[in-house]
Amino acid sequence: MTTLVNLNLITDLQMFGAAEINACVSCGNCTAICPLSDNDSTFPRRVIRLAQVGLTDDLVSSKELWTCYACGMCTGRCPQEADPGEFMATARRYAIAHYDKSGIARIMYTKPVIGAAIALAAGLFFALFFAAVSGERSQTSLKLFDFISYPIIHTVGIILMAVVVLFSALGVVLLARNIAKRDGVTWKSLTGSKAAWKRTGKALWYALGIESLGQKRYREDCVDDEPVVPLYRRRWLIHALTIWGFLGLLLATAIDYGMDMFGIKATGTWVPLWYPVRLLGTIAGLSLMYGVTWFFINRWQKRAESSQHSLPTDWLFLALLWVTGLTGFLIEVALYVGPAPLWGYWVFLVHVAVAMELVLFLPFSKFAHAMYRPVALFFYGLARDRSISSV
Numbered sequence: 001m002t003t004l005v006n007l008n009l010i011t012d013l014q015m016f017g018a019a020e021i022n023a024c025v026s027c028g029n030c031t032a033i034c035p036l037s038d039n040d041s042t043f044p045r046r047v048i049r050l051a052q053v054g055l056t057d058d059l060v061s062s063k064e065l066w067t068c069y070a071c072g073m074c075t076g077r078c079p080q081e082a083d084p085g086e087f088m089a090t091a092r093r094y095a096i097a098h099y100d101k102s103g104i105a106r107i108m109y110t111k112p113v114i115g116a117a118i119a120l121a122a123g124l125f126f127a128l129f130f131a132a133v134s135g136e137r138s139q140t141s142l143k144l145f146d147f148i149s150y151p152i153i154h155t156v157g158i159i160l161m162a163v164v165v166l167f168s169a170l171g172v173v174l175l176a177r178n179i180a181k182r183d184g185v186t187w188k189s190l191t192g193s194k195a196a197w198k199r200t201g202k203a204l205w206y207a208l209g210i211e212s213l214g215q216k217r218y219r220e221d222c223v224d225d226e227p228v229v230p231l232y233r234r235r236w237l238i239h240a241l242t243i244w245g246f247l248g249l250l251l252a253t254a255i256d257y258g259m260d261m262f263g264i265k266a267t268g269t270w271v272p273l274w275y276p277v278r279l280l281g282t283i284a285g286l287s288l289m290y291g292v293t294w295f296f297i298n299r300w301q302k303r304a305e306s307s308q309h310s311l312p313t314d315w316l317f318l319a320l321l322w323v324t325g326l327t328g329f330l331i332e333v334a335l336y337v338g339p340a341p342l343w344g345y346w347v348f349l350v351h352v353a354v355a356m357e358l359v360l361f362l363p364f365s366k367f368a369h370a371m372y373r374p375v376a377l378f379f380y381g382l383a384r385d386r387s388i389s390s391v
């Protein structure tokens with residue numbers, strides 16, 4: 001088997017951040033302090049070594065990249081000030097760009113001015129498009145779907161989702177294939193027997209339930225910010241509330257769509273605030289806004305090691321999430337106060353345009369970690385299960 005060495009890997013990685021990584025002398029202090037590094041997943045020293053010797057394929061196939069929760073404890077312990085925590089974040093950006101075959105993620109990460117211009121152009125395009133297709137504005141009550149028709153929003157959303165699913169699925173399949181090859185996991189080992197199915201089910205539950213939704217290791221092991229930081233602004237909590245909020249909004253949208261399809265309630269029909277799907281959307285929106293606002297504050301204040309470095313694309317992603325959430329609430333206010341204010345129409349237009357932009361950038365931004373991390377955690381769960389059963 002031939003192993004290709006990329007002599008420019010470190011230089012290339014440095015375009016994504018990690019400016020200090022050349023100072024690393026491989027002492028291993030960072031691995032010793034890292035609360036998440038164990039026999040089934042050792043990092044960050046090993047991952048840094050892969051970069052130093054130019055093993056691109058091994059680097060982007062490391063499940064270790066995605067099991068790191070960016071606490072920055074390793075950075076505080078590095079005698080060389082090589083900033084291993086930032087290196088792990090950089091390597092994740094590099095992997096996102098590697099698995100994005102359109103090249104957009106690379107531009108967003110390494111050419112901030114062009115990236116910002118693309119983001120601005122996309123936002124403007126959506127805003128102008130929806131303004132161009134907008135219809136009448138009733139003066140008596142807020143009829144949002146008379147202003148921008150539901151079928152138009154629906155069609156644009158479906159087209160965007162198709163693009164997003166195509167790019168996301170390609171990246172996820174490539175990452176899964178690479179990790180499986182490296183870890184010696186085959187289709188047969190996943191499904192070849194009853195015991196194999198059981199192991200696969202356990203690993204899936206570990207990745208999606210225990211870690212992605214329950215944030216177990218983040219909660220219990222990444223305790224760098226305790227007891228100094230109060231519970232309401234601990235990193236795991238704001239991370240969890242952001243994820244739960246986002247998933248809750250997706251669920252509310254899907255239920256609303258389903259109710260429309262089955263003739264239970266037409267989308268856009270006025271319902272009281274306590275109506276279950278509306279209530280779910282409101283609580284999920286509050287949860288998302290809470291998490292994203294703290295992410296903003298933490299990055300701005302740079303209090304923790306984990307928030308020392310922010311790229312423009314990190315801010316862009318947070319800004320899109322925050323504006324989508326805020327405009328969603330303003331629309332809700334506009335719908336429930338009387339008489340209905342006409343500014344509600346323009347807030348609705350901004351909301352739809354920004355939400356479309358957010359969807360479009362999902363596979364090319366920091367958000368992509370939400371699809372790659374569960375894949376890596378699944379393989380981590382398999383490896384852990386193997387090592388437990390061999391004890």
Ligand code: SF4
Pocket residue numbers: 023024025026027028029030031045048077078079080081082083084
């Ligand atoms: S990053 Fe720092 S702590 Fe980690 S191996 Fe390199 S020199 Fe040692």
Ligand code: SF4
Pocket residue numbers: 033034035036037043044067068069070071072073074075084085088
């Ligand atoms: S940032 Fe935290 S979780 Fe990631 S490698 Fe460093 S110590 Fe480990």
